[in-house]
Amino acid sequence: MSEKALTGGGKTVRFAGFRTLLRQPMLVVSILVVFILLVTFVLYPMLKIMQLAFTDETHKATFSNLTTIFKSRSYRTTFINSIKLAVVVSVLATIIGYIFAFAVNRTEVPCRRFFNTIIQLPIISPPFILALSIIFLFGRQGIITNGLFGIKNSNVYGFGSLVFIQVISFFPVAYLTLTGILASIDSSVEDAAMNIGASRWHTFWTVTFPLSLPGVISAALLTFVQSLEDFSNPAVIGGDYSTLSTEAYRTITGMYDFHAGTALALALLAPTVIAFLLQRYWLQKKVFVTITGKSVSQTRKIHGKSPVPFFIFCICVSAVFLLLYGTVFVGAFTKTWGIDYTFCFSHFKYAWTYAKEALGKSMQLSLIAAPLTGMLGIYIAYLTTRKRFPGRKIMQISSLLTFAIPGTVLGIGYISAFNTGLIILTGTPYILLAAFIFRNISVSIESGASTLLQIDKSIDEASSILGAGNGMTFRRITLPLLKSPFFTGIVFSFVRSMTAVSTVIFLTSPKWPLATSKVYGLFDISKYSDAAALVVYMIIIILVAIGIINALVKWILKPRVHKF
Template identity: 40%
Template sequence: MKAKFFKVFITIGLLSVLIFWIFSSIENEFEASTKKRIVEISDLISTSVPENNIDMWLEEMERKFPNVQVTYIKGFEAYGQDSEYFYQNTKNAEYFSKIKKMDFYSYGIENALYNETYLHENIIKLNDNQFLLTFAPVVAEEYGVINGTVVVFHDASNIIETSRLIWGFALLIIAVILTVLLVTNFMRDPVLGFTIIIVFIIVGTFIVYPLFQAFKLTIIENGEFSLEIWKKILTTRNYLDSLWGSIKLGILTASSSTLIGFLFAFSITRMKFRGKKFFSTMATLPIISPPFALTLSIILLFGNNGFITRQLLGLKDINIYGLDGLVIVQTMSMFPLAFLVLSGVLEAIDSTLEEASMNLNASRWKVFKTVTLPLSFPGIASAWLLVFSNSVADFANPLLLAGKYRVLSVEAYLEVTGLHRLQNGAALSILLLMPTLMAFIIQKYWVNRKTYVTVTGKPSARIVEIVSKPMKILLISLITIISAFLIGLYSTIVAGCFVENWGIDYSFTLRNITEALSRARDALVDTTTLASVATPIAGILAMIIAMIIVRKKFPGKKLLQASVLMPFAIPGTMVGISYIIAFNKAPLLLVGTGAIIVINYIIRELPVGVESGVATLKQIDPAIEEAAQSLGADSQTVFTTIVLPLIRPAFISSLSYTFVRSMTAVSAIIFLISAKWYHITILIYNFSENLRFGLASVLATTLIIIVLAVFGLMRLLVRKSTYMEKAVISR
């Protein structure tokens, strides 16, 4: 072991010396060429000085050379001549007054007197700016007499930044070499070691770093620590009203969604009736539809010129915009989240407890109230918190339907895009993170542990129906009404494709389809291309991370798991704003490119894929992998030939989920799109904002068709296992 450490130490030491020499040479060459260029610019400026109209000439220099500041000294005061000073602006005069007191000033003037351009070697810091200074002689064309000196302040920020990049790259190379040496010499499975390091780098670069940069922007002002932004945010009534508006909306939506989700979940898992597959489909359809779909339907049906409010009922004072409309839309959009959570919980409850209670003459209502409902409480709380965090973070629905009702996600968007106050937008997005992160932590680390064990031996293969016939009819009627309402909403979108001008002219037309598809062609191609690129990367990465978390032990495992799951709790607006802040400068200049959109897709949907992979891997006996490893297979071979085929359902589900969510993304994407890379959902929003509901309906319908096709293909590839399914029996 000591010999290995000595070998690594000597190797990294020699390589560090070599790298230092190489990069020192690169830096010296760069500085030499830069300083030569600076002298040439200074000479060019000094030869252009006119005899008269100096102020106009200074203005022209400011336009031609925006990265320099010029001061012209006419005459040589130190040699008995009357000197006259000309400045570009007051800041330039302030800078000059400071350098005039420095030791090198007289030496620079002396060089100019002897017709030599002097470049001061060191970078000078003046206030918050850094400069390289040159003193260039001004020679009269007619007689060749030196009339004065031009002092040129050259902005040195690019030089400093480049030097930092050079040495940052050098340190990165040393770190990579050191990592390779340590992993290859001290780990039994180098492939696993490299994989863990790469995952940590991805998580650190694209999750932790942007969030840190966003928070840093809110506490650093003019290079100094300041809490002025937070003081302003936390004392401004409009911002606090928006925060309460988001929380209030979240509470109402979470309560109504959980109630409807429980209604569907209980009816489908604990009752026996026909049409369960249909109701199950209706209970999951909104979760995979485009974000503006149901909002658009509500506006078309119940808006100012809505088909029901204006055409059928003749109402003029009904306003769907605001809290009421948002609660309706979010409830219809998010109750599937509660349904999916509660279905698993209700299906897992051992029915023998209910059956035993009924055998002891307990009424059906008392069995439900004292057995079924208490056992469902962890699932109900988890579903409520999950919907709450999604509601608070929701951006798409409030963007179209909030009206005068203020929510924090939209306020953050308007601060960045409308008012160009990036600091305020970052602070608001962090403020929005607080309730969503709190709900996520409670749901993840407290509620999930508050479970009631009801299976102590072989689980019951049947579920006893505890509802009476009248209650059964009532429950089926309720889920039928809600399903019919959903069908009506989706039918409205389709109908909107064929209406000339919704709310005014309901005549049939096909023009919307041709116009929408022609105008959206590039956006649809961009969206599909970027989603197709992100999907396989996200799917494979999620399965690799799940494998590492479940099967491997290493330092920092819990930190990695928490970091990977973090994007699920982060509102999309915060992700978009933090990416703008973090990736708009070298060395990671990604803003405006397709790469930043792909990375956003991958990082945003990674938690779902990882959780799916973790849940599946926990059901697979690790002895299978251990047997392969005992036969000499390395981690890469085990993962590709054994693990990946066994977790195929989770892998395909992750692929389809990532693709669909990428196609229907809004909140983060609206900050990251550019003229070159556009997104179909943003085009739907723009059409809706401009009251082109027919075009918006066509694009929303197109997205729904794409999404349903992908999920239909997924269901063909991955069929639900019938093993351990429970049959509902009547009593």
């Protein structure tokens, strides 16, 4: 057959697909709605940042905002500080996360369930909690520095404390990323290497580690981005060590210079996007096959005396977690930390009076945003993996763009885009809802897409043959099969919304205060025990809500028997 005929056949297939799409008006409408949402709440804010960064107060095009940043010694130092901190944290967090994940998944260490649970505490807790612990333990009135060693003028602020706090905060993300990779590696590959005489150590470096590289790269990227975008820890305990996120906040809120602030946002955005693109490019060039069509043996685990060092490592890490979190809980019940350790409830009373409205608003917005994020994320995953339509790749890329955008940048983009113009959302709950949804949607999309790729398309086709439309097929067939990613998206969105700082620090208003902004306010006036009490309130709310959401989602998606 000639090339022309083949080309013509391809066009015929594309036109046939387009005609099929037009025969499904509800599908077309839903695709258009998703595109409108992505353009409005993802692409437009980013374009607004670029517009402000490359214009001056008279709206004339200029590069002066960016050149000022790189000409100014203080701004250059801030940029270097951010990159240095992110690189150090990324390396350390990935190494610790890898060792912990290897210990839990590839060795017979005892208490694996306990280790797996305790390691996830930073993921469900407010970001200020570890900074509080460091102040309680090593500050001027610290129980270790002042109480045990009598050091009166301990300076806990700076680079060292930031590295420690961020590594402890973010290495659980690396652990979760690496857990799935290490658990899925086929043991027969390692057995083959050991059968030809390779030692366990040599097998690890030549087989296990190379096969786990996708997880290592992903974990390093995630922790790098999280360190770069972190606002709460540098703001609270960074001291004189300035970072791009805190500098952008001071420039916009303190100097009221939106143009310089957006230029700083671009400087913050550039390394994260570059890292994201390099990771995607590198992984696409490599082939990592760990799951084949052949039956595989159970994951081989190290046993005997070999896991003892791993067990000691996990015990030490867990002890640090218990010390840090236990200190905050004790501090919340202590009358005056460092002076009077009398047990009391006064801080809880003050925190409730001070922040009960903010707690209610945070919970209300998070409960609304969580199911919307889960549903929209799952539906976008469904569209991009199950349907063929013009612009599908654009939808996929733009929906995942917020994964590579630091929260501070997204917050600046929203305050720039929705403060004036046709859509004015500043000061309303809608800007917070939009920030929560589109900041956290990438997890629902990625987990939903991964699950959908494992579900045979013939299931959807059978539903269509029986006369079900796209809506019914998605609701009655596809969605029940996506219970795990749906629940994951809802819980992740709720927790991230309740504990969000960098994204919403620019978006809160007197009418719509958030709990995290209230915690930051207590830090500002050095009311650390009151802040600890408020953090405890937030943790209790998050844990109760996770339990309720879990039960509710299971009830909604529970298969029901229909009687005829």
